Amino acid sequence: MQFDRLRRREFITLLGGAAAWPLAARAQQPAIPVIGFLDARLPDAMADRLRGFCQGLGEAGYVEGDNVTILYRWGENKVDRLPELAAELVRRRMTVIIGSGAATATIPVLFIVSEDPVRLGLVKSLARPEGNLTGINFFNSELVAKQLELLRELVPQAAAVAVLVNPASPNTFETTLRDIEPAARAMGVQIKIMRASTGREIDAAFATLAQERSDALFVGNDAFFNCRRVQLVQLAAHHRLPAIYSGREYSEIGGLISYGTNVGEAYRQLGLYAGRILKGAKPSDLPAVQSSKFELIINHQTARTLGLTVSDKLLVAADEVIE
Numbered sequence: 001m002q003f004d005r006l007r008r009r010e011f012i013t014l015l016g017g018a019a020a021w022p023l024a025a026r027a028q029q030p031a032i033p034v035i036g037f038l039d040a041r042l043p044d045a046m047a048d049r050l051r052g053f054c055q056g057l058g059e060a061g062y063v064e065g066d067n068v069t070i071l072y073r074w075g076e077n078k079v080d081r082l083p084e085l086a087a088e089l090v091r092r093r094m095t096v097i098i099g100s101g102a103a104t105a106t107i108p109v110l111f112i113v114s115e116d117p118v119r120l121g122l123v124k125s126l127a128r129p130e131g132n133l134t135g136i137n138f139f140n141s142e143l144v145a146k147q148l149e150l151l152r153e154l155v156p157q158a159a160a161v162a163v164l165v166n167p168a169s170p171n172t173f174e175t176t177l178r179d180i181e182p183a184a185r186a187m188g189v190q191i192k193i194m195r196a197s198t199g200r201e202i203d204a205a206f207a208t209l210a211q212e213r214s215d216a217l218f219v220g221n222d223a224f225f226n227c228r229r230v231q232l233v234q235l236a237a238h239h240r241l242p243a244i245y246s247g248r249e250y251s252e253i254g255g256l257i258s259y260g261t262n263v264g265e266a267y268r269q270l271g272l273y274a275g276r277i278l279k280g281a282k283p284s285d286l287p288a289v290q291s292s293k294f295e296l297i298i299n300h301q302t303a304r305t306l307g308l309t310v311s312d313k314l315l316v317a318a319d320e321v322i323e
């Protein structure tokens with residue numbers, strides 16, 4: 001789950017009121033620990049992540065509905081709902097909250113972010129998080145050059161690539177622009193930056209692409225784009241535009257190719273950390289983990305529809321080929 005627009009200082013203001021609770025209230029703990037799970041997406045988009053999270057919890061000795069309860073709160077693709085939902089979880093005195101960027105004085109918080117958590121201001125350092133936050137950093141925002149290389153390998157004739165980024169998410173926006181421009185120059189590829197922060201702007205970007213024909217599309221890593229992945233994949237198919245994405249969720253619904261962190265594994269690590277906190281560990285004693293397991297997913301059916309031949313090299317390299 002990514003909250004690129006919600007920085008630590010905003011959540012400290014929102015959730016820091018937990019410190020004002022009476023000591024007696026803070027001391028009250030439910031017989032069965034309760035995990036507050038907050039995410040901006042719809043639950044059906046979280047199946048693989050939740051499986052990974054529950055697997056990690058199980059490895060730590062906790063089973064949902066048996067010796068731990070999980071209270072889910074979904075933003076339903078509306079990021080502006082998150083502060084209200086986060087505040088509710090604080091009021092209900094969770095044992096631990098899963099929610100990027102949240103910070104309370106009394107409730108441990110675990111984040112999972114694609115950006116460097118030190119640069120985001122979530123922790124002081126990876127080894128010594130301090131405060132009441134720790135979690136998982138996965139590298140989707142640092143794989144731009146590799147993603148462009150894979151796209152070019154799948155579409156070798158691509159001389160002009162459109163790059164879709166979200167300026168409303170400054171961290172991923174800046175990282176994508178910083179990394180893709182030198183990578184494109186090294187490959188001799190021309191890029192055209194397209195900006196979109198709403199569903200309507202995504203439609204407008206594709207309308208522009210139809211007029212100014214690009215050979216392929218690079219969809220930047222972004223939480224909002226992930227929420228709009230059906231729209232993005234359908235528009236790419238409609239315009240017969242080969243596209244690469246940052247996560248398997250796109251390829252599973254027809255996206256041509258995706259390369260990024262194995263998010264299910266990252267959530268398994270998150271579940272392990274949640275289990276350790278339930279056993280009494282403090283977030284400040286748990287180093288922020290950098291997940292480094294990546295996966296390449298190719299939708300072979302989409303490739304055939306676009307008239308593309310997937311090389312044996314890519315087929316062998318792929319972690320999964322969707323037929």
